[in-house]
Amino acid sequence: MKADFLQHLHALPLPPGGEYPHGTPFVQALAHGSLRVELFAPATSALGQDIQQPHAQDELYVVQRGHTAFWLDGQRLDVHTGDVLFVPAGTPHRFEHFTDDFVTWVVFYGPQGGEPA
Numbered sequence: 706m707k708a709d710f711l712q713h714l715h716a717l718p719l720p721p722g723g724e725y726p727h728g729t730p731f732v733q734a735l736a737h738g739s740l741r742v743e744l745f746a747p748a749t750s751a752l753g754q755d756i757q758q759p760h761a762q763d764e765l766y767v768v769q770r771g772h773t774a775f776w777l778d779g780q781r782l783d784v785h786t787g788d789v790l791f792v793p794a795g796t797p798h799r800f801e802h803f804t805d806d807f808v809t810w811v812v813f814y815g816p817q818g819g820e821p822a
Contacts, residue, residue, distance in 0.1 A: 708734035708742060710769065714808060718749040727751035731811070741813040748805045755800040762813040763820055766790040771807030773800045794819030 718728025730750035735742040739762065747755045772785045777798045784790065784800075792798050795818070800807070 706735050706737065708744070708810075710744070713744040714746065717744070717746050718751075724756055725750050725752070734810075739814055739816065743811045743813075744808065745811050746808045747800055747803055748807060755803070757799060759795045759797050760792075760813060761794055761817045763794050763815045764792040765812040765814070766792070767810040767812070769808045769810060771804040773803035773807050775800055 713732050713734050716732050718725070718730050719732055720729065721727060722729050728750055730747050730752075731743045731745040733741060733743050741762075766789065768784055768786055768788045768790075770786055772783070775782045775784045775790060775798065777790070777792060778796050782790070794815070
């Protein structure tokens with residue numbers, strides 16, 4: 706399996722849906738078993754904010770472009786191109802003050818509720 710970064714990036718935003726009236730800022734790139742890989746570019750939604758809620762699986766973010774402030778369970782981290790972030794299942798998190806070119810791969814994996822520590 707292969708996910709083409711530029712192909713997926715050019716597909717964003719996807720059509721409006723649910724909480725994204727101006728376009729959906731993520732696209733699924735790969736899936737296999739419990740693994741799901743998405744490309745997420747929050748600026749493409751025209752909302753100006755990241756409205757995601759905690760997810761049921763563990764997540765790994767691999768930042769491709771741009772920079773942002775990342776809130777993880779009340780802690781603020783400065784994030785730049787090349788950074789990798791881990792978010793345990795169910796943990797509140799969001800990107801804030803992201804640049805227009807901010808894009809990250811999101812990898813969801815493992816069982817609902819997350820992997821054991």
